[in-house]
Amino acid sequence: MSAAGRKVFLCTCNGTMPLDRDALAKGLGIAPPNLHTALCQKELDRYAGGAVGDLVVACTQEARLFDQLAEEGGKAQSIRFVNIRESAGWSAEARAATPKIVALLEAAGLPEPEPVPSVAYQSEGQLLIVGQGDAALYWAQALSGPLAVTVLMTGRSASAEIRGERNYPVYSGELVGLTGWLGAFEAEWRQRNPIDLDLCTRCGACVRACPERAIGFDFQVDLDRCRDHRDCVAACGAVGAIDFARSDTARHARFDLVLDLQRTPAFTQHQPPQGYLAPGPDPLLQARAVAELATMTGEFEKPRYFAYKPSICAHSRAQKQGCTLCIDVCSTRAIRPDGEHVAVEPHLCLGCGGCATVCPSGAMAYAYPSAADLGRRMRTLLHSYARAGGRDACLLLHAAGGRRVIETLARRGRGLPARVIPLEIEHIASVGIDLWLAALAWGASQVGVLAAGGEAPQYLEALAFQMKIAQVIAEAQGYQGEHFRLIRAGEGSDGEPAGAASEGRAAAALWDWPVALAPRVAATFAATSEKRRTLALAFDHLALHAPIPQTSIALPAGAPFGTLEVDRDRCTMCLACVGSCPEGALLDHPESPKLRFIESSCVQCGLCAATCPENAIALVPRLELTPEARAPRLLIEAAVHACIRCGKPMGTQKLVRAMIERLRHHSMFAGEDQLKRLEMCADCRVLDLMASEHSADIRDS
Numbered sequence: 001m002s003a004a005g006r007k008v009f010l011c012t013c014n015g016t017m018p019l020d021r022d023a024l025a026k027g028l029g030i031a032p033p034n035l036h037t038a039l040c041q042k043e044l045d046r047y048a049g050g051a052v053g054d055l056v057v058a059c060t061q062e063a064r065l066f067d068q069l070a071e072e073g074g075k076a077q078s079i080r081f082v083n084i085r086e087s088a089g090w091s092a093e094a095r096a097a098t099p100k101i102v103a104l105l106e107a108a109g110l111p112e113p114e115p116v117p118s119v120a121y122q123s124e125g126q127l128l129i130v131g132q133g134d135a136a137l138y139w140a141q142a143l144s145g146p147l148a149v150t151v152l153m154t155g156r157s158a159s160a161e162i163r164g165e166r167n168y169p170v171y172s173g174e175l176v177g178l179t180g181w182l183g184a185f186e187a188e189w190r191q192r193n194p195i196d197l198d199l200c201t202r203c204g205a206c207v208r209a210c211p212e213r214a215i216g217f218d219f220q221v222d223l224d225r226c227r228d229h230r231d232c233v234a235a236c237g238a239v240g241a242i243d244f245a246r247s248d249t250a251r252h253a254r255f256d257l258v259l260d261l262q263r264t265p266a267f268t269q270h271q272p273p274q275g276y277l278a279p280g281p282d283p284l285l286q287a288r289a290v291a292e293l294a295t296m297t298g299e300f301e302k303p304r305y306f307a308y309k310p311s312i313c314a315h316s317r318a319q320k321q322g323c324t325l326c327i328d329v330c331s332t333r334a335i336r337p338d339g340e341h342v343a344v345e346p347h348l349c350l351g352c353g354g355c356a357t358v359c360p361s362g363a364m365a366y367a368y369p370s371a372a373d374l375g376r377r378m379r380t381l382l383h384s385y386a387r388a389g390g391r392d393a394c395l396l397l398h399a400a401g402g403r404r405v406i407e408t409l410a411r412r413g414r415g416l417p418a419r420v421i422p423l424e425i426e427h428i429a430s431v432g433i434d435l436w437l438a439a440l441a442w443g444a445s446q447v448g449v450l451a452a453g454g455e456a457p458q459y460l461e462a463l464a465f466q467m468k469i470a471q472v473i474a475e476a477q478g479y480q481g482e483h484f485r486l487i488r489a490g491e492g493s494d495g496e497p498a499g500a501a502s503e504g505r506a507a508a509a510l511w512d513w514p515v516a517l518a519p520r521v522a523a524t525f526a527a528t529s530e531k532r533r534t535l536a537l538a539f540d541h542l543a544l545h546a547p548i549p550q551t552s553i554a555l556p557a558g559a560p561f562g563t564l565e566v567d568r569d570r571c572t573m574c575l576a577c578v579g580s581c582p583e584g585a586l587l588d589h590p591e592s593p594k595l596r597f598i599e600s601s602c603v604q605c606g607l608c609a610a611t612c613p614e615n616a617i618a619l620v621p622r623l624e625l626t627p628e629a630r631a632p633r634l635l636i637e638a639a640v641h642a643c644i645r646c647g648k649p650m651g652t653q654k655l656v657r658a659m660i661e662r663l664r665h666h667s668m669f670a671g672e673d674q675l676k677r678l679e680m681c682a683d684c685r686v687l688d689l690m691a692s693e694h695s696a697d698i699r700d701s
Helices: 021-028 044-050 063-073 085-089 098-108 133-143 205-209 231-239 283-293 325-329 354-358 371-387 400-412 433-441 457-476 500-511 531-544 576-580 607-611 653-663 672-677 682-700
Strands: 006-009 053-057 076-081 118-123 126-131 148-153 170-172 174-179 185-190 250-255 257-260 298-303 306-308 335-338 341-344 364-366 394-398 420-424 446-451 484-488 552-554 562-566 594-597 617-624 633-637 640-642 649-652
Touching (some): 006 044, 021 098, 044 063, 053 063, 063 076, 085 098, 085 400, 098 371, 098 420, 126 250, 133 170, 185 257, 306 341, 325 335, 325 354, 325 457, 354 364, 354 457, 371 420, 371 433, 371 531, 394 400, 400 420, 433 446, 433 531, 446 457, 457 484, 457 531, 484 500, 562 594, 562 633, 576 607, 607 617, 640 653, 649 653
Parallel strands (some): 006 053, 053 076, 126 148, 126 257, 148 170, 394 420, 446 484
Antiparallel strands (some): 118 298, 185 250, 306 364, 335 341, 552 617, 562 617, 594 633, 640 649
16 A cells, blocks of 8 residues: 555554545555554564555554664665544544545655754753742752753842852842853843852851841841941951942853743743743742753754745835834744844744744745645645545644644544544644635635644734635635634633633534635645745635635735825825835836836835825735736826926926925025026036026126
């Protein structure tokens, strides 16, 4: 048996899945396959003997065992694992799930995504622990062997005690700055305590000398109790560790890792940098963080998840701000303004893909996998499902956390409906309107996105807004029903933790979702890595088969498609808008003063409106589905002003009149003769000025 040229192993998992071998054979176009019942147990020898070439194993529970046996056999070239049990076989509609199983097997045989450049990290175990003295010193003692620990004690702690052995540096103060990532953190702090713990010998003389007992064995001074006797200074003597007038309080150092035990963490973004753990004061969370820190030494790498094309970025032009969507949605603060474009720090990027999803132009794209690779997988799933007899497909996109939700539904509930095809992606925010609408064109009735909990709120807001736009486009063309749904299986709207109630909501959202109308003919186009190109292909197919054909669809404010309205009375044809447009949607004309517009290229970034000195441009969000949207059309044409002296064209009449009105009361243009020069070309203006000065000289003589 083969799927995409791979040998496939199927097992009914002790008879708990009612697999139909004849229906599977028909759907895959092969001879009826052998079905195992206990491939990971009593039939393990059959797998070991048949593990030759490229394999697909329809079991993820025993992936480690099957992988090990294939490696020992030495005849397997590659192996893929696909879950058909929780995804299809363990369902109240398991007997109708054959088309879905066929689709999952076919997609498993697809090639891996194209490799992308990697981002490297190197950590030598230099750890900074920040927090109250007792907890910070406790974990410092525990970690000082495997890691090179430095402690920054923030505030006093009655139970903290610095021991005599100097196994690691201890400082006291306030953390005032922390930047960086795994292997490259820069910490800045300000010493607040009069005792410099780096100079302190921990002899305890100051503790014994203080009459108010304002100094404890954490060697910090309680300034509220101190009465300025300065007996501690005298007791410290030549060591000189105590200085109440210290001015050099600024400190900084570089670290590989940070354990932040403060109640208010140094990083407040939803996803802090890798190598930074902030469990707060909870001892259990602290223990988990410490266990994780132990794995963070050595060399690491990850894919460079994004690809950025600054030439079409609509962030800024001529110090006018346009689009900031990628900056606003980034939960790691990896994106920042950089002049007319943006800059992405790859070490901070954690691969959510939200920036690519909200980017209106496609300047920011998700690279691993690319939209083309993921689109190929989506199209394969939907086409294979339809060829095997499946109807009303619902594509369910989920990340790793969603896998646990699906498994729970299969083990404790009704599982997934037979028409719901799960597809695991890197992050739910990495797929947006381009591939959703493409999936609808490829034959999907619906696309669901499963949020398992813990996602940044800005991701969910962005996905919900894009679904709103996609739904408007589908409904306006007569594709009835709800096509796109964000399924929140994690924390509920009232903040309760994920559990039986939230999983019940997820099950209801899938089982009670009425089928929506899909195109009568499935598209065959391939997704591209150019977002606007994929959208254009999807728009064309949906429009071609629309039950209610439309030429123009009004969209919500903020949509990345639309036209412009230009106030003809205000516009002076200065063409500043043309220079500001990053997408080439606004064009001038080489021979006459005309402003032209290509609607399909407009991303509604607003740079043209922000740049226009006359405030003559307004954005109108809509989707134009006529061929004219892709060709330049005339927005406004102005009459040409000719030089009143030589007749040479020198601009538009409106522009010259506006210039005259603005300069009429300027001291340099007090007379009518001076104003008339504004209606002359540069050469004639000089000649007229020289003639006027010559006449004045003659009169004076």
